[in-house]
Amino acid sequence: MQAVHYVSETLPLKSIGKKLYQYKSNFVGLVVVVKRLTLCIRRLIMNITKNKVAAIHYTLRDSNGTVLDSSQGRDPLYYLHGANNLIPGMEEGLEGRTKGEHLQLDVAPEKGYGKRDPALVEEVPLKAFGGQNIEVGMQFEANDGQVITVTKVGSDSVTVDANHPLADQNLYFDVEVLDVRDATADELAHGHVHGPGGHH
Ligand SMILES: [Zn+2]
Known part of the structure; x- marks a missing residue:
């Protein structure tokens, strides 16, 4: 068995006080920096909300996993959010999302192309x-x-x-959000996107 030696160390009290003070002021500084950074990031990361334009890539599959449509290999789809340019299930699923997000959306006929009539x-x-x-x-x-x-x-x-070919179908979307920006005044007035992937 080894003998246990108890080592006591005396630190000058003044020095400890200084160190604590320094630590505290560094900590406050760090909090301020983090708060500012969060604010900057919030400004940079734009969420998809009404009147924002989003660019997405999507792949649509049916319940058997067969690809029905995809934007992969084409230009992404740009759309004006909140203007009924996409089926309701897509708009609801994309609400609040940001650039870089990947999501899977299961859309029932009621939120897709409707029930067969x-x-x-x-x-x-x-x-x-x-x-x-x-x-x-x-x-x-x-x-x-x-x-x-x-x-x-x-x-x-x-x-x-005259039913939509996708009426009555459950739709399975893989979506990637590529970009989110503010809509222009013209786009809002027309209710659709202009520029890349849009009209005019
Ligand atoms: Zn237009």
């Missing part, structure tokens, strides 16, 4: 297509801008569906 399926005479060769899967734009899809071709009639 059987009333939007119609049978129209083949003649209405003016002799064009009509095939299942063809899409046409109606006079009101709505996209209709051919779902059945008969000998003298065609069945068309």
Whole structure:
């Protein structure tokens, strides 16, 4: 067994007082620096809120994991937040997010492209297509801008569906926020984004 030697050390009291004071003033200085930095970072990190423009990359998959759409390999999608430019489920999921964030959004039909409405399926005479060769899967734009899809071709009639192709579907998005900025006055007046990825 080793003998335990008790070592006592006497420090001059004045020196301890000085050291404590120095430590305290350094600490206060540090707090001030941290507070200022936090303020700067808050100003730099902009959150996605109403009237901000965000740039995102997204990949959309269905419930089987099949990719339905993706912005990867293309320009990112720029949009004006809070102006109903995206489906509600996307806007809700992106609210408050910042540049650099990756998120996964599961969007139910109610927050996506809606429930299927059987009333939007119609049978129209083949003649209405003016002799064009009509095939299942063809899409046409109606006079009101709505996209209709051919779902059945008969000998003298065609069945068309005006439901959104993604109606009734659960949608799975992988999203990356690339940038967030203030919208310009013009963008706010028009309700959409200008510049890269936008109109005009
Ligand atoms: Zn515009």
